[in-house]
Amino acid sequence: MNYSQPLELTGIISTLDTFFRNNLTPFWATFIEGALILIAILAAYAIIALALIYIERKITAFFQSRLGPNRLGKYGVIQSIADMVKILIKEIIQINDVDKFLFYAAPFFVIISSVLTFGAIPFGMGLQAVDFKIGIIYVIAASSLGVIGVLLAGWSSNNKYSMIGAMRSGAQFVSYELSAAFSLMTIVVLSGTMQLSEIVENQRYAWNLFNGHIPAMIAFVIYLISGHAETNRGPFDLPEAEGELTAGYHTEYSGLQFGFFYLAEYLNMFIIAAVATTVFLGGWMPIQIKGLDAFNQVMWYIPSYVWFFAKTGVLIFLSLWVRWSFPRMRIDLLLNLEWKYLLPINLVNILLMVLMVLAGWTLSDWFPGLFAIAP
Amino acid sequence: MAQQIIFYILALAIAVFSILAVTSKRVIRSATYLLFVLLATAGLFLLLNYHYLFAVQVTVYAGGIMVLFIMSIFLTHKPGDQFITRMSWKVRSSAFLAVAGLVLCGYIIVKNVTRVYSYINGNELQMQDLGTTMMGTEKYQYLLPFEVISVLLLACIIGAILIARKEKSPMNPPQGDMD
Amino acid sequence: MLKFHFIRKIFFILLDTNNFKITQNIPPSGFRGADINNMNPFIKYISGIFTAVKSLLGGMLVTWRELWRKKVTMQYPENRDTLVISDRWRSELTMPHDENNEHACTACGICMINCPNGTINVISKTIETEDGKKKKILDKHIWDYGMCTFCNLCVITCPSDAIIFNNDFEGAMFDRSKLVHQLNKPGSKLREKKPLTPKGEQKAP
Amino acid sequence: MDLKKVKIKAFPAEDFKDTDTLQAYIDELNANGTNVMVGKLDQMINWGRANSLWPLAFATSCCGIEFMAAAAAHYDLARFGMEVTRNSPRQADLMVVAGTIVHKMGPLLRRVYDQMAEPKYVVAMGACAISGGPFVNSYHVINGAEKIIPVDVYIPGCPPRPESLFYGLLQLQRKVKAEKFFDNKRIVRPYNPATLIDPKTGEALDVKNEFKAPNPLKGK
Numbered sequence: 014m015n016y017s018q019p020l021e022l023t024g025i026i027s028t029l030d031t032f033f034r035n036n037l038t039p040f041w042a043t044f045i046e047g048a049l050i051l052i053a054i055l056a057a058y059a060i061i062a063l064a065l066i067y068i069e070r071k072i073t074a075f076f077q078s079r080l081g082p083n084r085l086g087k088y089g090v091i092q093s094i095a096d097m098v099k100i101l102i103k104e105i106i107q108i109n110d111v112d113k114f115l116f117y118a119a120p121f122f123v124i125i126s127s128v129l130t131f132g133a134i135p136f137g138m139g140l141q142a143v144d145f146k147i148g149i150i151y152v153i154a155a156s157s158l159g160v161i162g163v164l165l166a167g168w169s170s171n172n173k174y175s176m177i178g179a180m181r182s183g184a185q186f187v188s189y190e191l192s193a194a195f196s197l198m199t200i201v202v203l204s205g206t207m208q209l210s211e212i213v214e215n216q217r218y219a220w221n222l223f224n225g226h227i228p229a230m231i232a233f234v235i236y237l238i239s240g241h242a243e244t245n246r247g248p249f250d251l252p253e254a255e256g257e258l259t260a261g262y263h264t265e266y267s268g269l270q271f272g273f274f275y276l277a278e279y280l281n282m283f284i285i286a287a288v289a290t291t292v293f294l295g296g297w298m299p300i301q302i303k304g305l306d307a308f309n310q311v312m313w314y315i316p317s318y319v320w321f322f323a324k325t326g327v328l329i330f331l332s333l334w335v336r337w338s339f340p341r342m343r344i345d346l347l348l349n350l351e352w353k354y355l356l357p358i359n360l361v362n363i364l365l366m367v368l369m370v371l372a373g374w375t376l377s378d379w380f381p382g383l384f385a386i387a388p
Numbered sequence: 389m390a391q392q393i394i395f396y397i398l399a400l401a402i403a404v405f406s407i408l409a410v411t412s413k414r415v416i417r418s419a420t421y422l423l424f425v426l427l428a429t430a431g432l433f434l435l436l437n438y439h440y441l442f443a444v445q446v447t448v449y450a451g452g453i454m455v456l457f458i459m460s461i462f463l464t465h466k467p468g469d470q471f472i473t474r475m476s477w478k479v480r481s482s483a484f485l486a487v488a489g490l491v492l493c494g495y496i497i498v499k500n501v502t503r504v505y506s507y508i509n510g511n512e513l514q515m516q517d518l519g520t521t522m523m524g525t526e527k528y529q530y531l532l533p534f535e536v537i538s539v540l541l542l543a544c545i546i547g548a549i550l551i552a553r554k555e556k557s558p559m560n561p562p563q564g565d566m567d
Numbered sequence: 568m569l570k571f572h573f574i575r576k577i578f579f580i581l582l583d584t585n586n587f588k589i590t591q592n593i594p595p596s597g598f599r600g601a602d603i604n605n606m607n608p609f610i611k612y613i614s615g616i617f618t619a620v621k622s623l624l625g626g627m628l629v630t631w632r633e634l635w636r637k638k639v640t641m642q643y644p645e646n647r648d649t650l651v652i653s654d655r656w657r658s659e660l661t662m663p664h665d666e667n668n669e670h671a672c673t674a675c676g677i678c679m680i681n682c683p684n685g686t687i688n689v690i691s692k693t694i695e696t697e698d699g700k701k702k703k704i705l706d707k708h709i710w711d712y713g714m715c716t717f718c719n720l721c722v723i724t725c726p727s728d729a730i731i732f733n734n735d736f737e738g739a740m741f742d743r744s745k746l747v748h749q750l751n752k753p754g755s756k757l758r759e760k761k762p763l764t765p766k767g768e769q770k771a772p
Numbered sequence: 773m774d775l776k777k778v779k780i781k782a783f784p785a786e787d788f789k790d791t792d793t794l795q796a797y798i799d800e801l802n803a804n805g806t807n808v809m810v811g812k813l814d815q816m817i818n819w820g821r822a823n824s825l826w827p828l829a830f831a832t833s834c835c836g837i838e839f840m841a842a843a844a845a846h847y848d849l850a851r852f853g854m855e856v857t858r859n860s861p862r863q864a865d866l867m868v869v870a871g872t873i874v875h876k877m878g879p880l881l882r883r884v885y886d887q888m889a890e891p892k893y894v895v896a897m898g899a900c901a902i903s904g905g906p907f908v909n910s911y912h913v914i915n916g917a918e919k920i921i922p923v924d925v926y927i928p929g930c931p932p933r934p935e936s937l938f939y940g941l942l943q944l945q946r947k948v949k950a951e952k953f954f955d956n957k958r959i960v961r962p963y964n965p966a967t968l969i970d971p972k973t974g975e976a977l978d979v980k981n982e983f984k985a986p987n988p989l990k991g992k
Contacts, residue, residue, distance in 0.1 A: 652933075
């Protein structure tokens with residue numbers, strides 16, 4: 014079935030592609046397209062970060078029954094632009110006794126790892142820059158680089174608070190990344206592929222969350238918890254517990270370097286939500302019901318990127334909700350939660366999922382007429 | 389053409405950072421340079437379209453092992469501790485051994501490079517093939533037994549820790565162990 | 568047989584209570600914690616998860632309600648016209664002058680004496696009136712806004728009710744010296760005593 | 773430049789007090805350069821700086837509580853974009869000195885100020901930070917934060933209401949908006965080292981602008 018999709022960007026993209034292919038040598042066409050994609054990704058990165066900072070501040074305010082920024086523009090919508098302008102021209106302090114090379118390299122580790130992961134996210138139909146066959150492992154690999162930046166930042170700052178903050182951050186990152194990866198692997202078992210675009214395609218009639226019912230839901234919850242902990246937010250923000258550790262590993266950073274950390278923190282929140290959307294909630298795929306063509310057509314009129322951002326937005330809201338509900342955890346409780354609860358449950362959960370897939374107990378196996386893609 | 393340029397850049401990076409990793413006086417910097425070497429190697433894998441190997445290299449070596457390295461350096465060294473390098477007979481003999489090893493490896497590589505080259509067909513590996521290779525039990529499919537052995541080793545380590553652990557006296561159990 | 572033994576051992580480890588039971592500090596019977604301690608650790612682990620989820624969801628419900636509550640923020644620069652500051656709020660010490668540019672301060676200096684940290688400085692001068700008498704009048708009544716702790720002692724002890732605190736809270740300055748106020752206006756003079764009028768009506772509007 | 777052109781939202785320019793000091797400050801800024809109008813780029817930079825003053829609350833006593841009240845729901849500092857309190861001085865733009873500065877705290881206050889990155893602003897909040905307040909005659913209290921660091925805006929009160937604080941912050945925004953990014957340097961008043969006296973020995977404490985920590989990276 015071909016539905017009409019008037020607002021998709023695939024047409025524009027393929028037109029551009031054929032234009033470049035026809036008018037340039039293959040090398041230059043690839044080069045220019047690559048450059049364009051890079052610019053688009055970086056622009057999207059910045060814009061999403063700015064929007065997220067505004068949204069976060071506003072929703073935070075609402076949770077605390079305040080109003081939040083409302084003096085710049087209507088409802089304060091350009092508040093984060095003012096922040097950006099300020100932070101771009103703020104002085105970067107040259108600190109004498111730091112390990113200069115590592116000190117200046119550390120923010121780039123964090124931001125590059127964040128951008129690399131960002132590039133692999135399918136934002137919509139045909140809006141995916143990197144689509145490896147091993148997409149999920151790529152996401153895990155790229156996001157695992159950020160922790161090195163954090164550790165180096167803490168070490169090279171020549172400051173005990175940075176150091177302790179970095180140690181805590183490192184322990185937290187490494188442990189929670191484990192259960193995040195395992196919960197993603199649970200879904201790999203279910204959908205039988207690691208390619209993000211294929212995972213999205215497979216969820217046409219049933220999201221993985223429902224297709225794999227019990228184990229998938231457990232994996233979803235575990236992924237949200239561990240992803241939340243990976244981004245150093247909410248009840249897990251003790252690497253930067255302000256009362257004791259000043260600002261954690263980025264205590265000594267000022268100006269744009271601090272801006273990198275700040276940006277990466279917000280973007281990691283988005284990335285976690287986006288990966289969860291892609292893997293569990295059907296990504297950019299609109300809600301479709303097998304057989305109801307009219308309904309499906311109506312759903313397809315809403316472009317795929319809107320679906321993606323809506324689902325991601327819901328998850329980001331959930332993350333903020335959690336953040337402003339719970340008090341900060343102690344470091345030993347934090348590691349307890351990971352090693353005594355999330356990881357064992359996760360391992361049992363993978364086994365459960367394998368058994369389910371082998372026994373054919375998924376929704377698409379039970380009701381192939383409703384949920385399976387192939388008839 | 390472009391591939392060649394990228395290859396040269398990566399090879400140069402690997403060479404330079406390997407030398408820097410060995411010669412750097414600060415151990416944390418050595419670790420960082422080693423990390424760069426590993427990342428550049430991952431880049432080489434990407435160049436060869438070995439995506440899975442690339443991701444594993446980044447996850448396991450860059451993300452996992454290097455983090456452990458850096459953490460252990462954190463725990464064992466004072467900030468800014470430096471190594472004192474002395475030229476001794478040990479250094480000279482190990483340098484000689486290294487050169488000899490290099491010659492041997494170079495000879496083997498040069499001899500086998502044509503044969504190796506025929507395996508590289510530039511196509512991306514299917515994940516399904518990888519999976520069956522890893523989990524299978526036929527010829528050249530060995531990873532599952534390998535992993536089982538590693539699990540056994542893990543069990544041995546945990547058992548050793550349990551044996552080596554101090555006996556809990558029933559009168560005063562350590563606080564906070566129950567929850 | 569050996570296999571069975573092995574499995575039994577695993578279950579023994581999983582289900583055995585004696586291994587994990589706290590032998591010390593057994594709470595008195597009737598205390599609710601008692602049967603949690605005696606509970607099977609495996610069941611305790613599982614039930615702990617559900618208890619945690621339940622209590623966390625309870626916490627999230629609280630914040631969810633808070634999200635939709637009416638916001639209580641007062642918007643200061645926007646609501647300047649309607650902003651009500653209580654009259655009890657003491658902000659700036661003023662000396663009320665009437666329409667003839669006359670005040671009630673007799674330069675007795677009691678406010679200066681009573682001020683705990685020397686915020687007020689009353690400078691008086693002696694003049695000679697027409698009928699040849701020497702008289703002490705107020706030259707400068709100086710009050711330091713930046714040092715005052717607004718204890719109101721000066722206003723309470725003033726015998727002629729010459730000074731009051733108003734509630735104009737907008738007092739921020741760029742310069743420290745701008746915070747040192749001279750309360751009497753230039754050219755002002757002491758109001759003539761009208762003994763019959765009650766005290767309160769002498770205050771400036 | 774004309775101060776009437778410095779606009780603060782929802783606050784008429786003529787209602788602000790102490791315009792003449794600000795005018796004198798601007799004149800001083802323009803004294804050595806050509807007196808050109810503030811350009812568009814300057815305006816944009818100043819707009820960003822003025823509306824994103826992230827505070828570092830140097831709260832040592834009750835004014836700190838009032839600062840927290842200002843940040844809480846009833847008054848909501850966030851409306852000005854200033855709720856991002858950075859506890860690291862490197863990332864803060866504005867130091868709110870809220871509380872008594874004793875002689876022992878003085879060097880630390882100066883150090884924290886020196887650790888801040890330019891552009892940095894200081895607001896002295898409350899009587900203690902302006903002049904020593906109730907402790908003005910004590911042997912151990914510095915009579916005002918201005919003795920150690922340059923103060924941009926003084927907010928009197930003991931403690932000031934949150935609205936007073938907001939008014940002070942609006943005054944500060946006015947000052948920020950009057951500055952120039954390219955032509956002039958901010959005028960930073962020198963501190964008075966005589967006020968920093970070690971109470972035990974009677975010697976002046978050495979707080980230079982450059983904070984020098986022992987360097988563990990350099991070997992013995």
